[in-house]
Amino acid sequence: MTQPAETEEPSLRRSIGTVQLFAYTLGGMLGAGIYGLIGRAAGELGAAVWLGFAVAMVAALLTGLSYASLGARYPRAGGAATVVQHTWQRPLLTWVVGLAVLASGLTSVATQSRVVAENLLRLVELPWLPPVMLSLLFLLAIALVVFRGIRESMWANMLCTTVEAGGLLLVIALGLRFWGSADLWETPSTEGITAGLLLQGAILTFFAFIGFEDTLNVAEECHDPHRTVPLGIISAMLVATALYMAVAITAVSVVPWRELAATPGPLAEVMNRAAPWLPGWVYVAITVFAVANTALLNYVTASRLTYGMARHGLLPAALGRVHGERRTPHVAVAALFVVVVALMLAGDITQLASATVLLLLAVFTALNIALLVLQRRKEEPRGSFEVPAAVPALGALVCATLLVNRVLSGDWRAPALAGAVLAAILLAWLALRPGREATAM
Template sequence: MDDNNTESVSLKRSLSFALVTFYGLGTILGAGIYALVGKVAGHAGIFTPLAFLLASFIAFLTAISYAELSSRFPLSAGEAYYVRRAFGHDWLSGLIGWMVVFTGVVSAAAIAHGFVGYLRLFISIPSPLAMIGLIILLGAVAIWGIIESAMMAMLMTLIEIGGLLLVIYVAGNSLQRLPEVWHQMRFSLSMAGSSGVLAGAFIAFYAYIGFEDMVNIAEEIKHPEKTLPYAIFAALGIGTLLYVLVALVAILALPLEAFAQSEAPLALIFQLRGYPPSIIGMISLIAIVNGALVQIIMASRVMYGMAKQHNAPVLFATLYRRTQTPLIATLFVMAVIVMFALLFPIEMLAKITSAIILCIFIMMHLSLIAIKKRKEVQPNAVSYPILFPIAGAFLSALFLILQFL
């Protein structure tokens, strides 16, 4: 019998709260902090922790909308379905779905660049070869199976958390400079400083992208109506705490110019503190690999869900019978990631991802507002005040507009 089938094979509902939380946290903690924190510091300077906090506030409002929508409609290609349910337009639903796929692809391409920066701490290898090899390897893992992929993501996420805690420990004595820097921060947030914080927050916002990916594995989660909202908040909360602490010790421990220009910024902390940079370099590689794996899984699940909703070619709904994973969609995603990774630099990829994801977030807020105004009720689903999606839509739009002024 053919191993590929779209009729009798369905996604396996096997993920627990812990696995889903670590799945989301693994995406949030990937390239954002390990590869981009230096880029954020290049714009925000000593206000880098503030840039991360500003980005986290907008992400939190969006997480509330995602939590309620995913609890109401726990389906793959969730964003596309939410828009269709809210506005009834197939073309708009399809557009949002493809935008979600695009952000996953571009994000994974950015992560592949971060992988090369840390890999050079160990071996010298041409960047294109390293990025292609990474995507092929992770695509194979994604095809292997969702429970295997999620377990691997959880293990790598635990290593990531350990690495960030190690950074905080190694640079911990730099906190003695906090009163001095705090005094400087209080009196130097001028208009120029404010624009730097906003520019830094826009890049830092990329670091929070990941919690929304969790809704696209809803059909593989046990009791998603309750499990998924709690997992979204847990992942975002842990990620924010670690980001702010690492950003704080980093700006206190390193010269800002060197920190902003480094391709492996956290390894630089170890090097200047007399520790082998290879320690954090290896952990950073694992973190970056984890982030790319989750993006490949997410994008392929969105394409699978869209194909089932008739917003993508039916070929993408093909599941590999032995592993119950979307084979054709995963292979397509891998190919496009490689193309973007070879064509564009990391900072441009991060900015593109942030801009598109903000547009998607605005649509998610508007979708929830429309659904709540119709007073639709789903049994067992969570519900939050309508003020949250209204504030989220306004702030997301403002944040997006400010980047172009």
């Protein structure tokens, strides 16, 4: 009697092209942060805020290039966790890195769900619908899109990214006639533009580029990732820089930088002065798309990271299952939905979301060092996109400097919360001992 053929385990679907990955990376960076960051940056750099974005791009691009090289070398779901395990074979370190990135993504999704709900209720009055219920419906919609498939997630991202970028282009177009009215070299310092001033501005504006790290987690679903990942990351970072610098020049040209720094909604004020005839709901709608897109990308990233860690014995094996028809990690998507709902119901976790950014800086440092180690390992095959050793070395130095600067900034809340998250991750390791079956990635 013939034995039945063994059913092959379904895998993630390769369907992401260069344009889609470019939009994915760009959408992750644009987000909603730039809409409020301009004001804070103007307070630090004055009218020279555009220069801060240029310097920050150079600093961020160092790590971006390292991520591009690593993504081309190891196109596997799991992102940073995959690289760390492959480099050092230390399950505890992989566990900490993976859950640090996961914590950052999930707290961000939960925070953004509340922002989406608040802005939607500004657009449409629904007195019968509590904001918490609207946040829950939004999270459910995001989870369903991610479950539906990577193609659907990419198309939703491309739509949202188009609106996000369109919003910034609208600001530039409306304020273009004001260019030349401000001294773009004026700063709050009587000494003008100094290295110290640029460093402080770059430290602040560096965070406008966070988002490129999401790309590493979907490399396994890319067509020709050895080419697609580097192109997607580098082109998106360059386009984001051009947009940020043009928006910065426009903002300080329309609204004097001192007033820009004092207003709670800097770009809304820019649009109000440059085009008072424009309905206010346009800006609110753009914000909804921007925040929703960031939530979508963080959810996709978290689900692929969870899937990757499960496939290598660091999380329950069920989280590594792939739906036979949809070709998505459906168990991971469902499990993460429960977690983000719990975080959303916990109330205002904005401080917690900010604290996890510190953990991301530590992860960036580790990934740059990992690339240095791999480049020096003789038996390690070279990738299709290699960068000089100076790139990850400087990237690690920049990220470590930013981390130390944030810890020593005087605001103890973010470092304390980051430390609490790290302690919780270590306690979970001690309780679960997940590394016994961990494999090379």
